[in-house]
Amino acid sequence: MTKKTWRIGVAGLGTVGGGLLEFLAQRPDFAPAGDRAVITAVSARNRTRQRPVDISSLTWFDDPVALANAPDIDIFVELVGGSDGPAKAAVEAALKSGKPVVTANKALIAVHGAELAALAEAAGVPLLFEAAVMGGTPAVKMLREAMVGDDVSALAGILNGTCNFILSEMESKGRAFADVLKDAQAMGYAEADPTTDVGGFDAAHKISILAALAFGCAPNFAAAEIEGIDGVEQLDIAMAKDLGYRIRLIASTERTDDGVAVRVHPSLVAFGHPLAETRGATNALFIEGARIGRIFLQGPGAGAGPTAAAVAADIADVMTHAKRPVFQAPAGQLPPFIAVAPTRRVGKAYLRLLVKDQPGVIAAVSETLAECGVSIDSFLQKPVEDVGGVPIVLTTHAVAESVLTDAIDRLERLPVVLERPKLLRIARI
Ligand SMILES: NC(=O)c1ccc[n+]([C@@H]2O[C@H](COP(=O)([O-])OP(=O)(O)OC[C@H]3O[C@@H](n4cnc5c(N)ncnc54)[C@H](OP(=O)(O)O)[C@@H]3O)[C@@H](O)[C@H]2O)c1
Missing domain, CATH: 3.30.70.260 (ACT domain)
Known part of the structure; x- marks a missing residue:
């Protein structure tokens, strides 16, 4: 039987896009069905920038929307980032032109997930985002697929590696937040504008997505209570330690009789608890289900290799025709998200x-x-x-x-x- 070649268009060739370029150049036949996945067209800002593999033979698009509309790609992969702007425009264009979409963009899915799901369903194509939460650690598939036989009641985790790195360093080195942040920026652990990470917004995007999958509702980022780590002082770390706790940025969600609560707060976690012992840039998540009980996931939440592996897993789902609603029900039937008052x-x-x-x-x-x-x-x-x-x-x-x-x-x-x-x-x- 001849193998089919799936033509992949990738918008965004930075950390994750570069990782995907490298992986698919080495392993085009990675997907279980045995078909091939080959990147044939790309888009980024700077055409002359050095990429991890030679892209001179690939079709180049200055505009990701033009790439999304290109008739000769089978799957559109969005790795530009941002809840709006070119990422959203390109994903909408791809879905409207009937192309399956894979994205790592948590901001986009947390803010516009429901409307994009409706577009995907109208076109009858998948919209997949495993890499958007916990990078290479499979939290999305865990909730979307493996946990549907259970009633999930609560999730709590460390979903932002930058914050966990900063808090770990503040504790182990006894240094102030601002000093550690500067080092984290120099080492590439934090962005030049760190607000999305240290302000708790990135973790809130991710827990909003997980809440939607766990509780079968549309993501509602606007309802999240968000507090970052910029107010955590060395004195709190020392005091908490004397009381037997470590400070972690905990993203949590639970379903109660009142509705769904989604929260991100710097929180005290008792020594010895797996979340307190999760150090550096590692991510971790507790899932609590009525029948399965407690599951603990821990692994890399970022980085070219791990995140590209999660993108590739979604590409494999498209290639093997895995079929599920984007969230847990068709977009038009998702129950409204009822937020619990803080x-x-x-x-x-x-x-x-x-x-x-x-x-x-x-x-x-x-x-x-x-x-x-x-x-x-x-x-x-x-x-x-x-x-x-x-x-x-x-x-x-x-x-x-x-x-x-x-x-x-x-x-x-x-x-x-x-x-x-x-x-x-x-x-x-
Ligand atoms: N980094 C991670 O470990 C990680 C983990 C999980 C999820 N994610 C998500 O993955 C996505 C990509 O993240 P990243 O870290 O790979 O970002 P990045 O390194 O900043 O790369 C962004 C890419 O998008 C391109 N780009 C930016 N604006 C563009 C525009 N207007 N038109 C066309 N291309 C444009 C850039 O082009 P140039 O290269 O030419 O500047 C660059 O190649 C984001 O949604 C992020 O949240 C990242």
Whole structure:
């Protein structure tokens, strides 16, 4: 039997696109059915830039939309990035012209997933995005395929390698956020504009996609509660350590009777917990299902090789005609995403206060918390020089976020408290 050759058009030849160029040049026959996948046409910004393999024989397009519309490609791969602009225009063009699309673009899927799914379904072609979450570690297929026989109740993970690298370095080297960020940029772990990563937005894109797959709804990035790591101070890392915790940027989602909550917060995770022990740029995810129980995935969340492997796995799905809705139901039948109000969260918390060095402070703080209905689990006071007061830290038993916010407002107004108390959540995993 003659093998079919699938002609792949790739827009974006940077880290991931370069990795895919290299992989398919070496292994065009990687897909299970035995057909071949060959990149025949490409698009990027700079035609003369050196790529990992010679692209002079490939058809070049300055405009990714023109590549997406080209009649002589069978699969369009989008590796440009960004929720809007050329990436979105090209994916829409490819779907409208009836081409299967593979993308690594989490921002695009988190923000426009439902409308793109409708386009894909109208054209009867797949829209696949394994590489968009956890890079080479197969979280999307895990939820889309392997877990459909279960009822997933919650997910929690470390989905941004840059943040985990920075937090790991802050802890192991005792250095400030801004210093470590500069090093991370110099080493290529962080972008020149780090906002998407350190602001928690990248992790929020990813957990929004996973929430949609886990709970069978459309992704709703706008409903995510997002807090980044730029406010994490060395003092919090040291205090948390004394209490037996490590700080991690935890992206989580759960389904409750009220709806779906999607959150990204720097959170305390107890030493010994697999998420606390996930260091450097590694990604990790807990999946909790009613029947399967708990599954823990850990692996590379970025990098040319691992991410290109995930893109290739999606290309193989197209080549083997794997058929599933983009999310868990046809786009028109996806139930609306009902977001849980942030104030409905119930969980344990860490509060750091800067107080005057005088007697009666602890009593004033404890009384205020008791009046608000916040029950204290532990107290820690640490002598620290040059901070203009005495830092004290307390952890609470589980408390509603609305009660906690009220307590923080009241603590801030106490004359012995010198600044607004700092809140970090204790991860419920
Ligand atoms: N890097 C990772 O490890 C990783 C992991 C998971 C997912 N992703 C996702 O994969 C996608 C690509 O990421 P990346 O790290 O490979 O990005 P990158 O290294 O910055 O590469 C982006 C590519 O897009 C091209 N490009 C930018 N604007 C363009 C335009 N207007 N028209 C045509 N081409 C344009 C660039 O061209 P030039 O090369 O000519 O400048 C470059 O080749 C993103 O959605 C990202 O979130 C990345």
